Amino acid sequence: MKHLAVCVTVTVSAIALTAGPAASADPSPGKRGEAARHHAPAQPASESARLARSVLNTKGITYAKAHVGGTDKMSLPRQNLVDVANGRLARTSSWGHKKGARVALDTRMLNGVLKLNTQYHYKFEISELVGGEHSRTSKHYEGRAVDVTWINGRHVGKNADHRGLMKACRKLGARLVLGPGDKNHSTHVHCQW
Ligand SMILES: [Zn+2]
Incomplete structure (x- = not known):
């Protein structure tokens, strides 16, 4: 059982890693907001x-x-x-x-x-x-x-x-x-x- 638990942990980590790029390709509304700010041409107004x-x-x-x-x-x-x-x-x-x-x-x-x-x-x-x-x-x-x-x-x-x-x-x-x-x-x- 102990060996299996380690395997499960590794598998979950692998899913988390592959989820990264996928999340970027289909961003949540919050992520889209960040992207919009990043690409905005003007600096934050003084x-x-x-x-x-x-x-x-x-x-x-x-x-x-x-x-x-x-x-x-x-x-x-x-x-x-x-x-x-x-x-x-x-x-x-x-x-x-x-x-x-x-x-x-x-x-x-x-x-x-x-x-x-x-x-x-x-x-x-x-x-x-x-x-x-x-x-x-x-x-x-x-x-x-x-x-x-x-x-x-x-x-x-x-x-x-x-x-x-x-x-x-x-x-x-x-x-x-x-x-x-x-x-x-x-x-x-x-x-x-
Ligand atoms: Zn004057």
Whole structure:
């Protein structure tokens, strides 16, 4: 009986070995899921990519289609988000202090922009993220600032609720918030994280 038991053990092991390749050829749903992930072309999305995609998918957030001071479609705010959503870096404009650079978008800034709509329910237009021309040491060039020109259908400086949006930026963690009444900000709000 003891000898037979050994034989049975060997036989079971042999079945287990041959079952390996067979299992791979006809995978369970779980195995198929692993295979799909393995062959997926994109890397798992980073937090900034995930947030950039969420902002792009938010209907209440719109984007300027041109810069003030130059033409460069690759550095428009929507393109900045598309690049980051696709795992690339955002491009600065070909003029200004940081010409043609590639920079990351800060997750705190992206989270703030998203929640201005999803939490505070503002509909607004972004005029610049890292593109355009700003002061030499501007945090725009570090992907940490957003400029807003339209709020709920009204232009900043022309009866838009800039105070409300500025307050929301501060509550969402912005460290520097500028708007009408501040030098060079009579027609846009600047929120910086
Ligand atoms: Zn700004």
